[in-house]
Amino acid sequence: NDAVCLLMKDLFNAAENSTSEYYLQFITTKLSKVADNTILEVIDGQQRLTTLTILLSVLASKKENNEPAISNGLL
Numbered sequence: 001n002d003a004v005c006l007l008m009k010d011l012f013n014a015a016e017n018s019t020s021e022y023y024l025q026f027i028t029t030k031l032s033k034v035a036d037n038t039i040l041e042v043i044d045g046q047q048r049l050t051t052l053t054i055l056l057s058v059l060a061s062k063k064e065n066n067e068p069a070i071s072n073g074l075l
Helices: 003-016 046-061
Strands: 028-034 037-044
Touching: 003 046, 037 046
Parallel strands: none
Antiparallel strands: 028 037
């Protein structure tokens, strides 16, 4: 019952019930300055974003054809 397993179960349940909307809860960010660049710093939601990034990476690597994955260029 760790957080990653619960997130994955929620995602699978949401995918099976495609008639309803699914929310990942809030992801809190703040504007920060780094080397004269303005960036969004994640305050809350980093574990969810990291988990989803890993999931998209695995799915992209499992594709059998040469079609680009939706995550290309985003990870």
